[in-house]
Amino acid sequence: MGTWDVGPFDNDTAADFSGDLDEAPEGEREGIIRDALLRAVGTRDHLDQDVAVEAVAAAALVAAQCPGGEPVTTAYGPDLPLPRLSTELRGLAAQALDRVVTEPSELMELWGETDRDGQGPWRAGIVRIRTVLSTASSGGTPTAPLAQG
Numbered sequence: 332m333g334t335w336d337v338g339p340f341d342n343d344t345a346a347d348f349s350g351d352l353d354e355a356p357e358g359e360r361e362g363i364i365r366d367a368l369l370r371a372v373g374t375r376d377h378l379d380q381d382v383a384v385e386a387v388a389a390a391a392l393v394a395a396q397c398p399g400g401e402p403v404t405t406a407y408g409p410d411l412p413l414p415r416l417s418t419e420l421r422g423l424a425a426q427a428l429d430r431v432v433t434e435p436s437e438l439m440e441l442w443g444e445t446d447r448d449g450q451g452p453w454r455a456g457i458v459r460i461r462t463v464l465s466t467a468s469s470g471g472t473p474t475a476p477l478a479q480g
Contacts, residue, residue, distance in 0.1 A: 383438035397467035421468035
């Protein structure tokens with residue numbers, strides 16, 4: 332995976348995921364996002380980095396539609412606007428992020444090689460997205476924090 336920065340779309344896999352969303356009919360885009368989240372949540376064994384990266388990108392797209400969410404403005408995000416996503420995806424997206432940062436997770440391991448204390452910029456970005464998601468899905472109060480590997 333080529334990675335050039337710490338954002339949810341700053342790698343080849345996430346950029347390809349964005350391209351897949353753009354190529355899909357509008358009515359199928361929410362399903363693609365849901366599937367990416369479900370693949371991560373449903374992984375009980377080692378979480379592959381590509382599955383994790385797609386889940387992070389999908390979660391960022393869901394969070395962008397939440398109150399306080401950051402819009403996805405990177406050139407590597409989807410070019411086409413997404414339909415209004417179901418609010419039920421918010422909790423699923425938070426669960427997916429929790430899984431991404433829970434061992435065994437290849438993406439967490441890879442970022443751990445450059446972020447030994449677990450508090451670096453990649454992790455901070457994940458925490459920001461999850462906070463927006465959990466606050467929106469719980470009606471204004473953030474839910475439990477992310478697991479610590």
